[in-house]
Amino acid sequence: MAPPPHHELHLLHKNLQNIYDALLNFKPLAGVPPILDSSIDADPNDDGQWLRHENIPGLKKLRESIKFDIDILEKACRGLSFLSDAASEHEPPISTHAPYLVSVYHEILAAPPPIVSVFKFLQLNPSEGGDRRHQKGTRRPPSTKVDVVADNGRRWIRINTIKNAGILAELREIDSYLTDSDSESDSDDPDYRPSLAQTEFDNSILQMGRVLLEAANANPIAGVDGPEIPRVTLRLTRLDVSPFRANGEANDPRIAHTVQCLRDMGIDVELGERLETEVLPPIPRAPVAPPIPLQPTRQINLDLSVLVALVSDLTHSSLPSSVEEATARFLPPRRYREWVKPDRQGGDGPETMGVVSQDIVKHSRSLTMHLLQEMGRGLLQEISDKISELPGPVEFWTSDEARDRCLRIVSRIGGEGEVRRAEALFPPDTVSAADAAALFWQDSRYPPNFIPLLPIRIYPVPPLPPVEGAPEPHALFFRSMTQVCRDFLAQDAAAQAHASNGRSQQPRSEGHSAVDGDLPQAVNTTKVNSRLSPHAVKSMMRGAELGWTTLTTTKSSVKALLREIKAARLAGRLVEDVEQASDSPNPHDTAAAIWIVDPRNLQCFV
Structure with a gap:
């Protein structure tokens, strides 16, 4: 048929x-x-x-x-x-772009993973583009298109579907310029016109190659050993460089010379379409058993947010019997409600008092929400359930910075019971372990030593080395997490130094006091991610360095860290992890790098 x-x-x-x-x-x-x-x-x-x-x-x-x-x-x-x-x-x-689009798809399947972007425009002068970005009416800076950015940004792939006929048309035009130039009279002739003839061999493919190389040199990626220039691959899908065509006629040797010139520039030239064996979709993997649920490690790293949650009255107080009772528990005191009445006369204006009142209402709602969470799933009960599954005794660790911050915060805004628990978590040498435990569990709805929390160990200086001979579950993620945290803290130190130099040139405010500096605000050291604070990053980095689970209540910080890890991988800063990162996780890796629980605020109004 x-x-x-x-x-x-x-x-x-x-x-x-x-x-x-x-x-x-x-x-x-x-x-x-x-x-x-x-x-x-x-x-x-x-x-x-x-x-x-x-x-x-x-x-x-x-x-x-x-x-x-x-x-x-x-x-x-x-x-x-x-x-x-x-x-x-x-x-x-019919005229269609289909051959080009199909080739782009094939490159996505066959190019070295991971694929960073498709149809990306790279500027030839990125710094100039940044200067013009917010200027209206300015022409866009020159750029070039890369069809597929692969191998974590190390490989740029551009596809060109020009045929021999297209190159031959360019060559014939070049030949005509050369002929016209030879027939022109010398420059003394009053009718002399400048020649369009080339002084050196060139065509559109060579021009494309030079622009791609220029853009690659202007847009290096961050590698392990410093800036790395991406490799450029030019795939010529329909160009025949053989000496003879299929009909036996001789091919123009300048087509093959063009390809050789590209290779001499340092461009990887690939001819023809991808083979079918290269672009076949991956064979579906056989069903595998679901991975074992994650568990915390026996050594658990506590960050500041968890220390605050552990001493909060919300964690230990008796639970209300209804939502209405939970809501009523955190209404601001009557004396405070009278104090913020609109007709109050005094130093603060009504606008200021309105803001203070709104803050109190917001804090009351937050406390109510956390108490409702405690009614549904108690923080200490959740910790107890998880650590009871571990094969050995559990140790809780934290840093001296997290300890000091916790004690400082609780001493300023904590209630009487919260202050007592915080001091019991980190007792002086004169207080025995038994007395500290009794103080911590006093008036708690949980029985004494419900979880083996005490003593909380403090990382020594210099810090502990990784445990010798310990298994390395999820070692890849722990290494990536450690490197990204170190990079962030280095950036933070540089930003603080820069900010300090700027402040040293400004007169100091008359109203500043030593008390104002007791709880310094965290500096946002990255324009990319404002949800990460240096002390939170330090805690997560220490856990990652040791291969221990970090317990935290700040889910937003964890998500921000994951975004930073992804950005670092795409930027090529995690080079040694790229190949393994694309593999499926080992189903026997059960150690959680981070463990997130719900927050518990301190029970205070002012």
């Missing part, structure tokens, strides 16, 4: 439709971060709650371009009856 008219359009349409459907569900590979989330809003049925990957930038545009070509083919097929009318066989072929 003879194939239908324009059979290649049938195949092209089917191929584009298959690619479009595949891209709708395309997701990059990545390992699941070992995060144990015990917060009340965690979804136990959502195994990928920490693995919601953002789509590869540019992938949506590729889908839209493919859909546009599909619509063009379908419209043309309906108009010319390509699918059924034999008379349409003599119609000219």
Whole structure:
């Protein structure tokens, strides 16, 4: 049976439709971060709650371009009856970008992972572009397009679908310039015109290669050993560089010379389409047993937020019997409500008192919410349930900075019971361990030593080395987490030094006192991520260095850290982890790097 008219359009349409459907569900590979989330809003049925990957930038545009070509083919097929009318066989072929789009998709499948972006424009002078970004009416700085940025940014791939006929047309134009130049008279002739003839061999492909190299040199990525220039790959899908064509005619040698010039520049040139064996979709893996649920390590690293939660009255007080009783428990005292009445006369204006009143209402609601969480899932009960599954005794550790901050905060805004518990957590040498435990569990709804919390050990200076011979579950993530935390703290130190130099040149405020400096505010040291504070990063870094679980209540900080780790991986700063990061996690790795629990505020109003 003879194939239908324009059979290649049938195949092209089917191929584009298959690619479009595949891209709708395309997701990059990545390992699941070992995060144990015990917060009340965690979804136990959502195994990928920490693995919601953002789509590869540019992938949506590729889908839209493919859909546009599909619509063009379908419209043309309906108009010319390509699918059924034999008379349409003599119609000219449809112009489409499909070969180029198919090649881009093949590169996404076959290029070195991970894929960073698709259809990315890179500026030839990034610093100039930053200066012009906010200036209206200015022309965009020169840039070039990279079809696929692969291998964590180390590999730039550009696809060119020019045929031999296109290059030959350029060469014929060059030849005409050369002929015109030879026939022109010398420069003394009054009718002399400058020649358009080239002084050296050039064409559009060589120009593309030079621009790509210029952009690569202007946009290095951060590597382990310093800035790294991306490698440029130029795939010429339809260019034939063989000495003879299929019909036996000699090929223009300048086509092969063009390819050689590209390679001499340092560009990796690949000819033809990807082989089918390179672009076949991966074979579905056989079903595997679900991974063992994450567990904390026997040594647990406590950050500042957890220390505050452990001493909070909300954690230890008796529970209300209803939501109404929980809400009524945290109404501001009557004397305070009278103090902030609008007709109050005094030093503070009504606007200021309104702000103070709103803060108190907000804090009351926060306390009520945390108490409701405690009614549903007690913090100490959650910790007890998790550590009871561990095979040996548990040790709780923290840093001297977290201890000092906790004691300072509680002494200023904590209630009587909260101050007593904080001092019992870190007793002086004159207080025995038994007396400290009795003070901590006094008036708690939990029995004494409900969890083996005391003594809380303090990291010595210099810090502890990693445990010798200990297993290395999730070692890859711990290493990545350590490196990103160190990079952040180095950036923080540089920012503080810069800010200190700026302040030293300004006169000191008359109103500043020593008390104002007791609780210094954390400096936002990164413009990218304002949810990370240096003391939180230090705590997570110490746990990561030792391979211990860090217990925290700051879910926003954990999410911010994960974004920083992803950004560092895409920027190439985690080079040694790239290959392993794309593999599936080991189902026997059970140690959680971070354990999130719900927060508990101190029970205070002012």
